[in-house]
Amino acid sequence: MAAGLSKAKKVRSLKEAREAFHRSGKSVKAWAQENGFSVALCYEVLAGGRKCLRGQSHQIAVKLGIKDGVIADDKLVGMEKES
Numbered sequence: 001m002a003a004g005l006s007k008a009k010k011v012r013s014l015k016e017a018r019e020a021f022h023r024s025g026k027s028v029k030a031w032a033q034e035n036g037f038s039v040a041l042c043y044e045v046l047a048g049g050r051k052c053l054r055g056q057s058h059q060i061a062v063k064l065g066i067k068d069g070v071i072a073d074d075k076l077v078g079m080e081k082e083s
Contacts, residue, residue: 012065014048020064035063 012020021028032042037060044050045060052061061067 009065009068011068014046014066017064017066018046032060035060 021031028042028046029039032039037056041050041056042060045052045057045064045066050057050061052058052067058067058069059071062069062071
């Protein structure tokens with residue numbers, strides 16, 4: 001399995017992700033800052049206001065467990081240029 005690929009873990013619903021914040025006692029703002037994300041964008045993702053197809057919203061969704069996906073650096077997995 002390539003680095004960064006998920007192992008088919010259970011994907012959380014938006015409600016489950018929000019409840020996880022309540023259980024942990026950590027605020028969305030603190031989590032966003034710890035992970036280097038925009039606080040407003042994290043709230044938007046948790047509210048279901050983003051499709052989370054690419055960029056930071058995709059990364060947020062994958063880290064929160066609400067999307068099964070890969071967080072790749074600058075290269076697309078399987079799409080590297082040959083020299």
